[in-house]
Amino acid sequence: RDLHDVVAHHIALVNVQAGVAAHVMDKRPDQAKEALAHVREASRSALNELRATVGLLRQSGDPEAPTEPAPGLARLDDLAGTFRSAGLQVEVARADQGTTLPAAVDLAAYRVIQEALTNVQKHAGPEAKAEVSVVRVGPNIEITVLDDGAGEDDTPQGGGHGLLGMRERVTALRGTLTTGPRYGGGFRVHAILPLKSRTRVAEDAV
Numbered sequence: 001r002d003l004h005d006v007v008a009h010h011i012a013l014v015n016v017q018a019g020v021a022a023h024v025m026d027k028r029p030d031q032a033k034e035a036l037a038h039v040r041e042a043s044r045s046a047l048n049e050l051r052a053t054v055g056l057l058r059q060s061g062d063p064e065a066p067t068e069p070a071p072g073l074a075r076l077d078d079l080a081g082t083f084r085s086a087g088l089q090v091e092v093a094r095a096d097q098g099t100t101l102p103a104a105v106d107l108a109a110y111r112v113i114q115e116a117l118t119n120v121q122k123h124a125g126p127e128a129k130a131e132v133s134v135v136r137v138g139p140n141i142e143i144t145v146l147d148d149g150a151g152e153d154d155t156p157q158g159g160g161h162g163l164l165g166m167r168e169r170v171t172a173l174r175g176t177l178t179t180g181p182r183y184g185g186g187f188r189v190h191a192i193l194p195l196k197s198r199t200r201v202a203e204d205a206v
Helices: 004-023 027-055 073-085 103-125 158-174 196-206
Strands: 091-097 129-137 140-147 176-183 187-194
Touching: 004 027, 004 073, 027 073, 027 196, 073 091, 073 103, 103 129, 103 140, 103 158, 103 187, 129 187, 158 176, 158 187
Parallel strands: 091 129
Antiparallel strands: 129 140, 140 187, 176 187
């Protein structure tokens, strides 16, 4: 799931920025240079994340396994920035009250947002806007990603490995994921992630 999310996100951004560079190369070399800088940064980030992810697949005792921490919501602003640099309008609102998330929940929340925004970038059309919200609601953290896209090809958000990966991440944590078209256009992704597993809740009750 991590391999899919990392590759899908960064390669989509590289594709967009490479297209921009090719389009403006002759008339706006300064803008082309900026786009190529974004390509370089996205590819560097992809390599770093892939190196860390592949490290998780190493057997115990293998040498030099990477120790870079998995991404989480502390990097949400940076994540949104990568999409903004690729031309997607992204607004982020947080009302999680400084909640410290368990590592698995933190990673799942980040990856759900990453994949949802990647889908907006790929399928919602060039004028689409996205809204991301992270809200603490009782014992849960709720993640919502909305877009107002009017793209002709919104259907991939409803299928494929990206949605499947999001659902697997969320259900593995005993959470729920709902996705689908919005009335009037666009798409909605909503994940509810419990801050404690059922096992942890039972232990606390004892």
